[in-house]
Amino acid sequence: MQEVRETTAMKPxxxxxxxxxxxxxxxxxxxxNSFLTVVIIYFLWKIVPGLIRWxxxxxxxxxxxxxxxxxxxxxWSVVTKNLRFIIFGFFPYEWQWRPLLAMxxxxxxxxxxxxxxxxxxxxxxxxxxxxxxxxxxxxxxxxGLPPVESTKxxxxxxxxxxxxxxxxxxxxxxxxxxxxRQSRMPAIKSLSVVYIETIRGVPLISLLFMSSVMxxxxxxxxxxxxxxxxxxxxxxxxxxxxxAEVVRGGLQAxxxxxxxxxxxxxxxxxxxxxxxxxxQALKIVIPPSVGILISAFKDTSLVVIIGLFDxxxxxxxxxxxxxxxxxxxxxxxxxxxxxxxxxxxxxxxxRRLERELYRGN
Amino acid sequence: xxxxxxxxxAASSPGxxxxxxxxxxxxxxDFHVLKNINLTVHKGERIIICxxxxxxxxTLIRCINRLEEHQRGRIIVDGIELTNDLKNIEKxxxxxxxxxxxxxxxxxxxxxxxxxxxxxxxxxxxxxxAEETAMFFLEKxxxxxxxxxxxxxxxxxxxxxxxxxxxxxxxxxxMLFDEPTSALDPEMxxxxxxVMIDLAKEGMTMLVVSHExxxxxxxxxxxxxxxxxxxxxxxxxxxxxxNPQHERTKLFLSQILH
Numbered sequence: 176m177q178e179v180r181e182t183t184a185m186k187p188x189x190x191x192x193x194x195x196x197x198x199x200x201x202x203x204x205x206x207x208n209s210f211l212t213v214v215i216i217y218f219l220w221k222i223v224p225g226l227i228r229w230x231x232x233x234x235x236x237x238x239x240x241x242x243x244x245x246x247x248x249x250x251w252s253v254v255t256k257n258l259r260f261i262i263f264g265f266f267p268y269e270w271q272w273r274p275l276l277a278m279x280x281x282x283x284x285x286x287x288x289x290x291x292x293x294x295x296x297x298x299x300x301x302x303x304x305x306x307x308x309x310x311x312x313x314x315x316x317x318x319g320l321p322p323v324e325s326t327k328x329x330x331x332x333x334x335x336x337x338x339x340x341x342x343x344x345x346x347x348x349x350x351x352x353x354x355x356r357q358s359r360m361p362a363i364k365s366l367s368v369v370y371i372e373t374i375r376g377v378p379l380i381s382l383l384f385m386s387s388v389m390x391x392x393x394x395x396x397x398x399x400x401x402x403x404x405x406x407x408x409x410x411x412x413x414x415x416x417x418x419a420e421v422v423r424g425g426l427q428a429x430x431x432x433x434x435x436x437x438x439x440x441x442x443x444x445x446x447x448x449x450x451x452x453x454x455q456a457l458k459i460v461i462p463p464s465v466g467i468l469i470s471a472f473k474d475t476s477l478v479v480i481i482g483l484f485d486x487x488x489x490x491x492x493x494x495x496x497x498x499x500x501x502x503x504x505x506x507x508x509x510x511x512x513x514x515x516x517x518x519x520x521x522x523x524x525x526r527r528l529e530r531e532l533y534r535g536n
Numbered sequence: 537x538x539x540x541x542x543x544x545x546a547a548s549s550p551g552x553x554x555x556x557x558x559x560x561x562x563x564x565x566d567f568h569v570l571k572n573i574n575l576t577v578h579k580g581e582r583i584i585i586c587x588x589x590x591x592x593x594x595t596l597i598r599c600i601n602r603l604e605e606h607q608r609g610r611i612i613v614d615g616i617e618l619t620n621d622l623k624n625i626e627k628x629x630x631x632x633x634x635x636x637x638x639x640x641x642x643x644x645x646x647x648x649x650x651x652x653x654x655x656x657x658x659x660x661x662x663x664x665x666a667e668e669t670a671m672f673f674l675e676k677x678x679x680x681x682x683x684x685x686x687x688x689x690x691x692x693x694x695x696x697x698x699x700x701x702x703x704x705x706x707x708x709x710x711m712l713f714d715e716p717t718s719a720l721d722p723e724m725x726x727x728x729x730x731v732m733i734d735l736a737k738e739g740m741t742m743l744v745v746s747h748e749x750x751x752x753x754x755x756x757x758x759x760x761x762x763x764x765x766x767x768x769x770x771x772x773x774x775x776x777x778x779n780p781q782h783e784r785t786k787l788f789l790s791q792i793l794h
Contacts, residue, residue: 435603436640440654440706441630443622450653454644534643535688 253502264329274332277309329484341410349418374416387481425456465525551579560609587762633703641687673701693724
C-alpha cells in the first residue's frame with residue numbers, strides 16, 4: 176500500500192539540540208548565568224592545574240617520608256607504605272589475610288544482595304554462613320587458626336563491623352519502635368516514646384561513654400562485656416531511635432483507607448502491617464532513612480573516644496609517627512575516599528530501590 | 537424497565553437474617569451520630585441507604601464490619617455478635633466484603649496480588665487456587681487483561697471494579713458499598729453500576745450507601761432514608777421515590793432529583 180505523507184517529521188532548530196543547544200540552555204541562558212559561567216571557568220583555570228600538579232605530577236608514591244619532603248608534591252607514600260596498618264591496625268601482621276578475606280566475603284554478599292531478585296532463602300542462608308565464616312576468620316580458635324583477641328581488631332574491618340551490623344540491627348529495631356509509638360496499648364506506647372525521646376536527647380558520644388565507662392559498673396564482679404560489643408549496642412540504640420521517628424513519619428503518610436481496606440479483608444494486625452502498611456511506609460521514607468544510615472556510618476568513627484582503633488584512629492596513629500608527620504592531608508584524603516565510597520554506594524542504591532519500587536502512583 | 541430484577545423472592549419469603557442491628561447507638565465523643573438503629577437484613581436482600589451528608593449512613597454500614605465501634609445496642613452478623621473480641625471481629629470481616637468510595641486498592645501490589653491477598657493470608661487458600669478465583673472474578677468485572685498492572689495505572693472506574701472483585705474473592709456473605717460511585721467521573725459510573733447489578737442478579741446480599749436512584753429502582757428491595765442519625769423512612773423503591781411519606785424525605789428527594 177502506497178501512501179504519500181504530506182508532512183514529514185520536523186527536526187527542532189539547531190540552537191536547541193546538540194552541544195551548542197546544551198551550552199546555550201545550561202551555561203548561557205541569561206546574562207547572570209553567563210557571568211557565573213565565566214567566573215567559575217576562571218576559578219577552575221586557577222585551581223585545577225595546580226591540583227593536578229600536586230596530586231599526580233609532583234607526587235611521590237613509594238618513597239620514604241624524608242624523600243617526600245624533598246619532592247614537594249603530594250606524598251601518597253604515607254598511604255602506600257602504611258597501608259596495612261591503616262587498614263588492619265593491630266591485627267597480627269602474618270594473619271592479616273583473615274580480615275581481608277572476611278571483608279571480601281562481606282562485600283561479595285553486599286553486592287549480591289543489591290539485586291532484589293536474589294532476595295530468596297538461599298541468600299539468607301549465605302548470609303548466615305558468611306557471618307559465621309567472618310566471625311571465625313576474625314576470632315580464630317578453630318580449624319588451626321590461632322585466636323586473635325578482639326582488642327586487636329582495628330582499622331577498616333572494625334569500622335565495617337560496627338557500621339554494617341549497627342545499621343542492619345538498628346533498622347528493624349527502629350521500625351518496631353515506630354510501631355510501638357503508634358500502639359494503642361499505653362504501656363508499649365509510653366515505653367517507645369520514652370526510649371525514643373531519651374536517646375534522641377543525648378549525644379552519641381555520651382552514649383558511647385556510658386556504655387564503656389558506666390555500664391560495667393552495673394555488672395556483677397568478674398563479668399566483662401567486650402568493648403566492641405558495647406560500642407556496637409550504643410550505635411544500634413542511637414540509630415534505631417532516629418530511624419523510628421522517620422518511619423513514624425512514613426506510617427502517618429499512609430491513608431486511613433489503606434488500614435480500613437486491610438482490616439475489612441479480615442487481616443490481623445501483623446499481616447496488615449507487614450503486607451500493606453510497612454511496604455508502603457518504608458518505601459516513602461527511603462530517602463530520609465538512607466540519610467540516617469549514611470550519617471550513622473560516619474558516626475562510627477566516634478568510637479575513637481572510647482579507645483577503639485577504627486579506620487580513623489589507625490590513620491591518626493600513622494600520622495603521629497615522626498617519619499610521616501605532616502602528611503595528614505594525603506592520609507585523610509585516602510580515608511575520605513573510603514568513607515565516600517561507602518556513603519555514595521548507599522545513596523546510589525537507595526535511588527535504584529526507589530526507581531525499582533515505583534508503581535505509577 | 538429491562539433490567540428489573542425479580543425481588544419478590546426475598547420480599548415474600550425472606551431468607552434467614554444475616555445482619556441484625558438492635559437498638560444501636562453510636563457517639564463520636566459527645567456527638568450522637570446514630571440513634572436507636574433497628575435493622576434486619578435477610579439473606580439475598582438488597583438495601584439502599586440514602587440521606588443528606590452527615591446523616592450517619594456511612595457510619596451505619598461501617599459499624600457492621602466494625603470499622604466503627606458502636607456504644608450501645610447489639611449488632612449480630614451471621615450469628616456472631618460484634619464485641620471487643622478481636623477474633624470475632626476478624627471472623628465477621630472475612631464474611632463481610634466492603635467497597636469504599638475511594639477504592640482503597642493497595643498501590644504497591646499488582647491487581648492480581650490485590651485480589652489474592654485476602655484469600656491467601658486470611659482464608660489460607662493455596663496461591664494457585666486463589667489466582668484462579670481472582671482471574672474468574674476479574675473476568676466477571678471485565679478487567680482480566682489488567683491483572684498484571686498496578687492500581688495507579690488504571691482509571692477510577694476500573695479501580696472500583698477491581699475493588700469489587702477483591703471483595704468477591706473472599707466469597708463474602710454480605711457486601712457493603714460505601715458510596716461506590718461518588719468519587720468517579722460521570723462516564724465511569726455506569727460500568728461500576730453494571731457490575732453491581734450483575735451481582736444483584738446473582739442474589740448477593742448488599743447494603744449500598746448511594747444516591748444512584750436508577751440502581752435503587754432496578755436492584756433494591758428496600759430503600760432506607762436517614763437523617764440526623766435516625767432511619768426516618770423505609771420503603772420499597774417505587775413508593776420511596778413516587779410517594780415519600782416523611783417531610784424530610786420529600787425535601788431531600790426534591791433536592792437530588794431537581
